[in-house]
Amino acid sequence: MKITQQYMGRLMWILVWLSSFFIGANVSAQNQDSLKNAAHDSARKAFTERIQEMGRAEAASSIAKYNEGRIHLEQRSVMEELKKTNEKIKIYLQHSIDTASISDDIQSVENYLAIVKEGIVVHRGTAQTQRNLSVSSAIIDQLIGIMGKRKATVDRYASELMGFRDRIDSLSSDSVLYIYPTDTAGLIRYYKKMVVVVKEIAPIDTALNVALSNVQDLQVKTDLVVYELRSSYENIEAEVKKLAANSLNREYPNIWQTPTYSRPFGDIIRFSIAKELLALQFYASDNLPQIFLLLVLIVMSTLFIRRLKLRLKQTGTPKEEIKTKLITRYPLLSAILIVVSIFQFIFITPPFIFSFLIWPVSAVCLTIIFYKYITRFWMIFWIVMVLLFTIACATNMLLQASRVERWIMVILALAGIVYALCVFFSGRSMELREKRILYFIAIFIVTELLALVFNIYGRYNLSKTFLISGYIGIVVAILFLWTVQLINEGLSIATSVYRHPDRQLFYINFNRIGNKSPAFLYVLLIIGWFVVVGRNFYEFKSLAWFTHDFLTKPRSLGNYDFTINGIAIFITILFCSLFLSQIVSFFSVDHSATRTGEQKKGKIGTGSLVLLLRIFIISAGLFLAFAAAGIPLDRITIILGALGVGIGLGLQGLVNNLVSGLVIAFERPVNIGDIIEVHGKLGTMKSIGFRSSIISLSDGACLVIPNGDLLSQHLTNWTMGKNAKRVTLQIGVAYGTDLDQVKNILTGVLKAEEKIMAPPDPIVIAKDFNDSSIDFQVIFWVHHIAQASEVTSDIITRIDKAFKDSGVVIPFPQQDLYIHKIDR
Template sequence: MRLQKQIVSLIFSFFLITQAQAQAQETGDTTGIFSQVDSTIIENQEIGTNQAIDTLFVRKQDTRQNIPKIGLLLNQIVTKSKKYAIELGNVNLLLKAKPDFSEMDDRIPVLKNTMTELAEVVIEYEEKGNNRFINGIENFLNLIEEEQQNFEDRISKRVDDLVEAGDKLDKIRQDTIISLTLKNSETLPEIDRELRSIQNKLRSLDSLLITQELEIASYQSRVSDLSIQLLGLRESVNQSERNIQRRSWKKEINYIWEAPSYEIEDSFLTNFIKSVPINGSVLIRFVEKKSLFLTSSLLVVCLIYFFSKRAIKNVIARKEFAEQILERIKLIQNQLFISCIIITIPFIFTFIENPTIVFSSLLSLVFVTLSGWIAYQRFPKKVFWLLAIFYPVYLVAPTFGLAWGMNFDERYFDLFVSASGITLAILMYKETDRHLFVGSRVLKALSVFLLTFALFSFGVNIFGRPTLAKTFSILGVSNFYRGIGLYLFVQVFLKFVYIWLESSKKEDDVLTSYFDFQEIQNRVEKVISIFAIVLWFYALTVYLGWFSTIGNSLVSFLTQPRTLGNLEYEFSTILLFIIILMVSFFLANNIAYFASVFDQKTGSSRNKRLGSSILLIRLAIITIGFFIAMAVAKIPLDKITIVLGALSVGIGFGLQTIINNLVSGIILAFERPVQIGDNIQVGQLVGIVQEVGIRASKIRAYDGSEIILPNGDLLSQSLINWTLSDKRRRIELIIGVAYGSDMPTVQKVLEEVLKRDLILKDPPAKVFMQEFGDNSVNFRLLFWVGNMDIWLDLRSEVMNDIFKAFKENNIEIPFPQRDLYLKSVPGNLDNVIQALEVKEAILAPKDIKDSSTEESTSEDEKDQKDNKKSSEE
């Protein structure tokens, strides 16, 4: 049968060729003969192939044009069946890896019921709520929203997985080969088995995919209902917040001297007790959600305590100056674990997300209470006892402030809190103004803050605004103590930094100098102080309920589009550009400084230190910061060419010196003729290099002064570097002895004195007879020390030993002498003689008896006559 089909095909092809030749002879065109014949042959071959495929497979109508030749078809079926089997296996794993939505099943009804109860609470406290009530509700809603967002993320991720699985199944299903089915499975049993397996898996996975899509759609609907309910409740809370803000500034009740204009439904204590279960549930739920973070924070406290304890032990065991170091950290040494907690709590406030008002109040209470142990050591005793006496006011006022409802009878308690705040502020201000001590300025500023808030609270309370009075009275007292705690946090943090730096030093006999200690303290204190101040203001604005208002207003002002000519801009981009540049400069300066400090303390040799290369680190940070600022502010980089053009004009007019110093600094960083810590001399300037800056370098002279030297002068002037290759230094002494001394003995004595450990043996010490001076024979001593830091001490020590050795060997150190020859005697010599006699009489011992008056008088007259006679001669 196959042979017959081939013969028919050949006859038909020959007929076509003959017909094509005849047609070409008539038209004269023979170029298309063979192409026409070839296409016809190919069509006949495909017809034969399709007929062969039709005898084996059953296929759909639309697959005929896409089916390849029978040999290729069988090969593709085998290859693709293996590929699709693997892909279907992956899809099967993806569909079976179904997330556990059981928690969602349990939590969604609970969250809905919770929001229903919160909606009822909002309605109940709409007329008597306060800022604490609003903050508590918002924190609760934040927890719910966080949980709802987590549900949406999990659902969204599962939807993406199902979409991916569906795309893979559609891609496999669209392949025409998969749609083929063998008419007789016994002809090609392996291929039939592969095709049927793939088709069965497709049907099974399709069914599983549809089931999971329906299930995930159900969860999407439930979470969407939860989200809608949450949005409605948040809108109600926002409306209540606006009502409270508007009502609190208006008169709510009677003036203090009038009869009460309100009715008390629940007592002050009853109202507080009602809020306890809600606050407790909020706290428990928040702790459960943040259990991992809180556990990690506790672990951080333990690690800080462990490393600090080991650092203190290392200092005690290794350092010669352990007593001085421990004296500087006395503030934390006695209460080390408490100090570790104190430096951790502010960072917990910073990094924890959406803390509830109850948790924040509790953590603030722990922070202030533990800070009291540090305040006892840091502040004068009278200041500490003032803080301790009024501490119960801080303890009680914020606690009762956790009550969500407002009982107008609380105004009398708020009056007591405000009066206590006024008293504390006045007493503290007088004490800090009378006595200056470390931290007195901070306490004075906090006293002014407390006095302002307490007076305002007292005034508005009298004039019938108890809600506003309660907010300001609680905030005044709580932020006063919280501010003191943050100040002590800064001081404790500095002590930890210092002990860690001292422990990390490799030199056991080196103590950080006072200047280095002050510089490190100042740099770290600036950063930590800014952090503490921002945290303090953040807490103040949040508790006042102003944070969202201020934030929204500021964002609206900064993001409003503005135009300047053809240029469109926003203040936010300009502000962001400036902030990033400031941060880059700040980081560059501080990283460079601490890198230089660490480099000096840990570098074993000059060649292994970074030294002046720290300038390159600074320039790199500033450059990266500049480009990041340009990118974040969306400033086109092609605008830099304009800046560079303007800069080139500026260089031409008057910036040559600045650019020269900048380039000189870069050259110094690469060539490294000067390193930080080198002892150099430039002209008459001598000192130690402290910093190689962008424009100028800082040199500390030996008298303590700091010299700012432009970098260009370091390259243009003659530079003497005493420590370029090593720190050895030669010491030269000129010692003079009397001419009558035994010179070999002098030589021997001097050589013996120079035999000591601190004087290098290579090169050896030398003693030379230098010259014959006017009054002495001068010897020249030359010897070397390994470290020039000790050359002055060693020079003094050698000179002292030489003096002692000369005295023991009766070697005289002469002094200048002159011989005077008098050619004539002055006429008033008698007056000189009398003056000398009077001086001798005054200096004479008291136990010598005076002569009689008559004898002394006669002798004086006789001497005067002799002197007069001699003067006349």
């Protein structure tokens, strides 16, 4: 307490002194003279200045400390960013491009280019050949594509490295790093930090510089190769146009004259094989998805034809008649012939060697199918034409003219003309199963005659074009004609083995086909034949380029940009997705009318799985069609908006059925093959579609019922209850009959029937006293609902026989009639 009072006293003294110094100055001033006042004023001023000086010094010291702290933070931030960038560079360099591989690719492309130049720049010869130029152009086009990808990779890598280099240089040149601490201790600490950062950055910085140097050298090499490729491509295209413009001019001396330039035939074969294999390698690698699709289509077609053959056997068709069906003799060979003939057009501008590999395969398949089907005369004609065709195709792969080849071309043309004339005027046309072949034989004779004349008089390129076009025309025409025949035969078989509504799945009215092929198949055949033959002519290629430009030219409709090619792709993809969904449905819809096996719970049934798969295929096809056609997906919202308006105006029923289809797919109240009862009608579930389902009734008719009605009606699913059915019979016996005897008889009859389930055991009960009989009720179960009528009939027959043997009477209704006479 005393201590507190002591401190309070001192505090009061200080306050008094301060008040006397500041506040009490006026009171003191009144008692002091003017000199004393002046001294006090001077002291106060000096004190004030000293206090202000101390404040300014402290403020300057605080600002310096603040700036030094801020600079330290900025320096630390820059150093951390340097470290992070250094780590990014380190990781990026570890996963960088394989420059050695790209260098090897560049070397390989240079080697390929050297092969391409063979016969064009090196050993040019007297004149260029159209085949050599076309093959070389195709190879260079592929090489440009390969090097274009490599160049893009190298440029992107170089750009990333330059970005890292600029980032490192930008951080390293930051001025804040060069503001050093004023004190010695701080300067030493900062120096040590800088040394650590430099040691961490230096190796990566060196590696970055090396990588930049290497990639810049690689860029130079890549640019040079790309330039050389493009220059060579332009030169070859110029040569092609020049050759096409002068196609009627003489290129070589007449066949009997000595050529001015001669090259060993072996060298020509060697570089021709190298170029052709190179073209095949590049084209096959770029078209692997199409090749895979072709193989898948062959497998699917084989399965379909095998199924047709199996259905023929199931329908009781005699074996002799099945053997007469050409398409089902060899399902795999028929599938190869049909698929290759039709779907070869998915390969855009294939090299000749690629076509040369698939055409003989089809020819061999047709030869085996022809065996013992056509007459011996026309079989020999076909085999001879295939052999000559093979030799002509082999000759066509020679890329430089030679005297030996020209004589081979003369022999081929003469042999083809002479043999075709003999066949044409042989009078054996009545043996032909396809009379249209005669038209193509006539065309073949004309083209080979032109090839012979042009070759004799030195028009080598024109002669070779007509020679190979003639042989391709005759062989491909026969392949196409018999492809149409096989398709027609397959459709005719489908007409006989598939009943309504199965054949609706392909949108074809099979009843209209009969034994005559549809006209549109022949139209497609003629178009395809012109395409295959026309590929050998430069004019066809010019027309193809014009068509391509027309289809891909951008067009505008309001704010929407489109191309005809995009619209065609959109429609094609949608059609293919719909067709594929129908094929999936086709291969799953044709089950047997009944299904006695127990269905596993918790597992999606066939019908639900098929419906979901079809929905997925169509949905994926729709979005893929929009993407492939270049239509922005945000435009779909407009379609959905319009669809919403349509739903509100009158599509409720359609949408209800579509949604009900989805509900059936997920809830699975009914499945394909289930035995159901709707509206009192018993039938088997045939198919479940998007909008409606099909029920095969027991009387043979098919009931088409909307999915909405299928869910809203009282549906009885016998299959869901394991197809078992309870049968109840009402039996009456005469009054006075031994009821125990009746029970024993009925029980014995029921136990003797093997088709009655046990357990549950049959039940026999006395039910009621009727007017003229005592009624018994017999209850038993059968394994399958389809057996109910048959078993009931057998049981009634056996009960009647057992009652007769035992003397049990089944009474008929009796009534006593009393007639009263009325007295009048």
